[in-house]
Amino acid sequence: MSDSPKHKRQNRAIGATLILSIVGAAVFIATDIYNAGPQAEGASIAVSLGALAIALIAWSKQILPQTQLVSERPPLPAPHSGPDSASETFAEGEREVVSRRGLTGLLAAAVGTLGVAAIFPVRSLGPMIDSLFHTRWSPGARVVDGDGVPVHRGSLGVKSMMTVFPEGYTDSQDSQTLLIRTPPGTVPLPPDRANWAPDGYIAFSKVCTHAGCPVALFRATDLLLMCPCHQSIFDVLQLAARISGPAARPLPQLPLEIDADGFLHAQSDYHEAIGPSFWERPG
């Protein structure tokens, strides 16, 4: 029977595929030994596996008899094994447990109160949430760049931008700040911020008020800031108000001052919580 021409043909085809699989695996071993790179490694192992898959499919379709079986499905619900069903057995036990009504209520109350008590350890996280309202900026903190070099009045050309930090905290995520040198007199500062932007140096939090991404894109021509994550656009000349995108608030402004030697300092921390909104943040 195995000599019939059809069988011979099948044997040849499946055999050739399996040999291809063996060759693919051998090439994979060679690529690994000679460090041939991911392309050769991936291609050879894929050829080996692919050929094996084809051989297996052919095997199941051509060599195995195509049996069709019928099997009965189990009845639902399962036939009862004894006089009572599982649900009846449970209900009976339940009746025995809750036979003392007053006590049952008290038991429920005890478990419930314990449940409420169990939530309270989470509160120990509470006081730390205060840190969401503060950054590392403090009154008089010197403004430095990412490498810790102090920023001087001459550091930035007009209409250019750099990322700055409070001195000593160049790795502080929530203190990252955009320092932009605007042409003097172009930003209409409200009276309570009148002295926040000396010499046209104006600073805004770099943490997006939408979802916390760094507002990393700056277009010098019209002084626009854009967050690449969700595309909120803020206008420096309107005190970083949102002009497009999903952010709900302007970028908070950091009050700056320049000392007698021309170095930049913060007057204080931000006057509001920076970054994305959260429940405890007052409107």
Add this chain to the structure above:
Amino acid sequence: MIARLITWLDERLPTEGVIKKELLRHVFPDHWSFMLGEIALYCFIALVVTGTWLGFFFHPSNMEYVYHGPYQPLQGVKVSQAYASLLNLSLSVPLGLLMRQTHHWACLVFLAAIICHMMRIFFTGAFRRPREINWIIGTTLLVLAMLEGYLGYSMGDDLLSGVGLRIGDSVALAIPVVGAYLSYLIFGGEFPTPWVADRLFFLHVFLFPAVIAGLIGFHLLNVLIQKHTQFPGKGKTEDNVVGSPMWPNYALKSLALGVATFAVLFALGGLTQINPIWQYGPYHPQDNLSPDQPDWYLGWLIGALRLAWPYDLHVLNHTIPEPFWPAVFMPAALFGFVYLWPWIEKILTGDDRRHELLDYPREAPLRVGVGVTVLTFVILLELAGSDDIQSNLMHISVEKLVEIYQWAAFLVPPVAGFIGFKIASELRARAHIGDEVKPARVVLVRNAAGGYDEEAARSV
């Protein structure tokens, strides 16, 4: 060998009947669409195998480290040990890049296979009684797989992963009342903390895979016990299942599918670059990428975040942050709807009977309409998630594209759903044309006298 093992086992545990009847002679109906879930299963196996290998090389630590290695552009740059170990794995360890990219691709295909499998289950009504349990487990697996993938690509501490985590943290913060607590609970303080790498590692390589593996086991056990559904056809009833036996026909076919899945994953892993972390650079909180693109299965959430309207709500001196609506409420409502769909459909159709025979999708136009509406909505969000790339390609401003997608996300899904409903109704009507009016076939038999008689009661 295995045959002798079965005998050996039966002499110690009374398993013979179970192995023969429930495993070897288990009947599996044949249809290509029944294999989609298996592709997901084989992707999971590929993920466990490649992931185990990767685990030997990954060092989950935020400790700072000055990079000195073969990749010149990062020479002398301060990076975390997690990122450095991934660079080393990708660029120096033999087979490292192949394994890492195959792992990543396996995740992308895993999610795609789960979603295709789920669409098959939905549109054929396989979720109906008695399979609601597996619908719940399957939906949970989809959610867990999405989170597991997010944890995975967040572990590398490259720039994309760090920015993605920052967004995740902001979304956690956006949950009313408990958001800040939740964020601190996840990261152990205000993001980013020095514990991020350790926590992600534990979640990604231990907790999530264990839960996913357990649920997959339960999912498959249910299939074995309940037996697979089948399309209506000759000899197929609500009380039986007709198909190939598990051993040897179906086992060989399934093994072939598994090997083919691995072949595709390794081909993708070797030939198609994915997540080139050395190009993204290390995560520094003040840096960002543009365009910013997450893995594809999270694109719909990024899209929703991009489209949402820019308003914080203020309640009694507290804030309901804007990201709550697109990134928490919308996905929760969507998945809530998916979880509840079997019961919603029961209410709509009044049909709570046991269904072992599947519907062809056209048989349930209402279901088609609902499914198409939901899918169109999610696909539009997914497209909106890559609007920055489309903006570059089509030279339309991002603002304009966002506005178009905002309108489209509300207007297009109901229209698409209605069209789906109409097409299904039409196909159903056509499929049943002539069901009743088909003239009975008459068989004429020549009689002894040379004339013709109608043959009585012959089944066709």
